[in-house]
Amino acid sequence: MVASTLHRLLNADVPWLHHVLILTSALVLPSSGIRTFLSVHCVIAILFDTEALLAAFQNPNEPPLIPHPYLPFLGHVVGMFWYGAKYFALVNTSTQHPIFSLQTLTTRTVVVIDPALATAIQKKSPHLTFYGLILRVTRRLVDLDNPTMKIISWNLDGVEHGPHEKGLLKESEDMIHGSLSPGPILNSLSTTQLEQFSTLLNDFVPRIGDGQSVGIGLMEFIKQIFTVANAYTIYGPSNPFALHPRLVQSFWDYEAGMVGLIPNILPSITSRKSWKARTALNAAFHEFVENGHFRQASSIIQKRAAFNMKHGLTADMSGRTEVILLFGILGNAVPTTFWFLAHILSRPELLDAIRQETSRAIINHQHTTNEKENARSISVSLLKSQCPLFVSTYRESLRHIANLSSVRMVTGTHTVSAPGHPSYLLNKGNIIQMASGVIHAAPRTWGSDAAEFRPERWMTSTPTSSDDKKRTALLLPKSVPSAAFRPFGGGAVLCPGRHFAMTEILSFVALCVNMFDFTEDAVQGGGAIKLPEKDDSRMPLSVMKPVKEPIVRVRRRAGTEGVKWRVEWRVEL
Numbered sequence: 001m002v003a004s005t006l007h008r009l010l011n012a013d014v015p016w017l018h019h020v021l022i023l024t025s026a027l028v029l030p031s032s033g034i035r036t037f038l039s040v041h042c043v044i045a046i047l048f049d050t051e052a053l054l055a056a057f058q059n060p061n062e063p064p065l066i067p068h069p070y071l072p073f074l075g076h077v078v079g080m081f082w083y084g085a086k087y088f089a090l091v092n093t094s095t096q097h098p099i100f101s102l103q104t105l106t107t108r109t110v111v112v113i114d115p116a117l118a119t120a121i122q123k124k125s126p127h128l129t130f131y132g133l134i135l136r137v138t139r140r141l142v143d144l145d146n147p148t149m150k151i152i153s154w155n156l157d158g159v160e161h162g163p164h165e166k167g168l169l170k171e172s173e174d175m176i177h178g179s180l181s182p183g184p185i186l187n188s189l190s191t192t193q194l195e196q197f198s199t200l201l202n203d204f205v206p207r208i209g210d211g212q213s214v215g216i217g218l219m220e221f222i223k224q225i226f227t228v229a230n231a232y233t234i235y236g237p238s239n240p241f242a243l244h245p246r247l248v249q250s251f252w253d254y255e256a257g258m259v260g261l262i263p264n265i266l267p268s269i270t271s272r273k274s275w276k277a278r279t280a281l282n283a284a285f286h287e288f289v290e291n292g293h294f295r296q297a298s299s300i301i302q303k304r305a306a307f308n309m310k311h312g313l314t315a316d317m318s319g320r321t322e323v324i325l326l327f328g329i330l331g332n333a334v335p336t337t338f339w340f341l342a343h344i345l346s347r348p349e350l351l352d353a354i355r356q357e358t359s360r361a362i363i364n365h366q367h368t369t370n371e372k373e374n375a376r377s378i379s380v381s382l383l384k385s386q387c388p389l390f391v392s393t394y395r396e397s398l399r400h401i402a403n404l405s406s407v408r409m410v411t412g413t414h415t416v417s418a419p420g421h422p423s424y425l426l427n428k429g430n431i432i433q434m435a436s437g438v439i440h441a442a443p444r445t446w447g448s449d450a451a452e453f454r455p456e457r458w459m460t461s462t463p464t465s466s467d468d469k470k471r472t473a474l475l476l477p478k479s480v481p482s483a484a485f486r487p488f489g490g491g492a493v494l495c496p497g498r499h500f501a502m503t504e505i506l507s508f509v510a511l512c513v514n515m516f517d518f519t520e521d522a523v524q525g526g527g528a529i530k531l532p533e534k535d536d537s538r539m540p541l542s543v544m545k546p547v548k549e550p551i552v553r554v555r556r557r558a559g560t561e562g563v564k565w566r567v568e569w570r571v572e573l
């Protein structure tokens with residue numbers, strides 16, 4: 001026992017020689033002032049080595065603790081705030097462990113880098129909770145009160161009252177997952193959404209009057225159309241944004257400052273813009289519920305309102321839960337669409353190839369003498385089945401921007417194992433973060449060109465026949481495990497909106513590239529759009545944003561100014 005303690009002490013990453021020298025000097029030096037100074041210095045120096053000592057004494061089966069080099073307990077927290085999502089990549093570069101842990105104040109954050117371990121950890125388990133953790137954040141994001149938290153948290157993971165007793169959260173979660181799975185409800189939602197896109201985009205640049213153009217930020221353009229269309233589709237014609245159009249701006253002001261609301265320290269001062277916007281959104285959704293506008297909304301919202309009432313939520317709190325759902329609906333879809341479009345527009349050759357490829361999905365494409373007056377429809381099912389380069393570019397865009405870690409909290413100490421790895425002990429109270437950003441960029445998984453944006457990465461390398469059109473888009477490139485592509489999470493917590501998202505994003509971008517020419521605004525020099533830099537230094541709540549959005553000029557494509565476009569859900573040739 002004593003020998004093992006000594007062994008661990010000696011092996012700890014602690015400069016013992018330095019400490020011993022200082023301590024000895026402190027004891028032998030004649031001046032009491034210098035002695036006190038050196039003793040205090042020595043105590044402080046040893047305190048600064050606390051994490052190295054903790055690492056030396058940790059259970060060898062735990063994921064290795066990476067001591068912060070300067071500041072114990074706080075250093076990694078500051079690092080995460082300072083460097084945002086790329087902090088895990090920075091630590092990983094210097095350590096190269098498949099899994100490691102960081103001391104963060106009183107808890108340990110376990111960072112998972114290896115997809116095989118992520119596969120093992122993300123399985124449904126009685127020892128791990130997702131909602132237990134996420135609810136604490138949600139509460140602060142939309143300002144829920146104690147009685148509401150009590151109702152929502154009832155039998156959260158089916159532990160207190162068994163898995164068959166459904167509380168509000170479980171009831172709502174099951175309903176949303178069911179509604180957004182392939183089937184009639186999803187088809188009906190997508191149909192409404194695509195009609196909305198068609199209408200909004202046809203009106204965006206007027207069809208009459210050749211050469212008209214609109215100048216707008218590219219992200220701004222997508223925010224406008226997506227917010228209005230999704231609000232109509234999900235929340236119906238009397239949705240808060242239809243009644244109060246200024247809320248579109250409020251929603252994105254709120255979204256931009258959400259991270260600042262999480263500490264909940266005087267948010268009306270420390271995160272004022274976001275807090276003010278949230279106040280307006282909460283009030284509008286309160287009105288939405290109170291006035292019964294949810295009765296004209298999608299079946300998802302009608303059912304949610306009924307569950308909320310049954311479980312005793314007030315109209316005010318019920319409205320607030322919609323604000324967070326709306327963030328789930330728009331928060332990732334909008335920046336994903338931005339990057340997908342920006343990657344295409346900034347590569348003229350890719351744009352040409354995609355215009356050519358997506359023409360396979362355009363129907364009613366009649367070459368009459370009056371082509372300008374034609375109506376044209378894009379079929380989503382044909383986009384998905386006949387346009388592999390387009391689909392592959394969508395997936396590659398997601399790989400490049402999705403750096404939100406999948407999180408879990410350990411509720412019971414247990415071990416996990418995966419092929420090729422020793423078993424790892426996860427302790428109760430550990431916070432797990434599966435580091436999607438690091439996993440999506442690993443050359444080990446994606447090849448030596450992992451850092452490159454390769455639009456065709458997800459296509460079969462050879463055509464399945466002599467016809468190049470027969471190349472198809474893959475769900476995953478060869479030899480990439482499914483846990484290595486995780487923009488929609490993984491395992492027990494998978495985004496239920498992924499099918500809806502793919503349909504809306506492919507449709508919107510196909511409409512944009514076929515209807516419009518986008519150039520950089522003259523103030524930015526005109527010409528093809530330059531791909532903006534990714535902002536990877538924020539604590540993410542969604543996929544990455546650009547550091548600066550390009551300002552663009554949008555014109556109808558020459559020769560098709562009068563065409564009325566539609567995008568349709570299920571149209572086969």
Ligand code: HEM
Nearest residue numbers: 328329332333336406407487488489493495496497500501
């Ligand atoms: C490209 C677009 C999208 C991306 C990248 C995305 C990503 C994600 C991720 C990663 C999660 C899991 C959260 C986590 O592990 O922390 C999630 C959850 C969720 N997403 Fe999405 N999402 C997208 C679009 C959508 C859309 C369009 C909807 C709704 C129509 C939606 C609804 C939801 C909901 C309701 C949850 C919570 C799931 C639960 O509580 O079990 N998402 N999304």
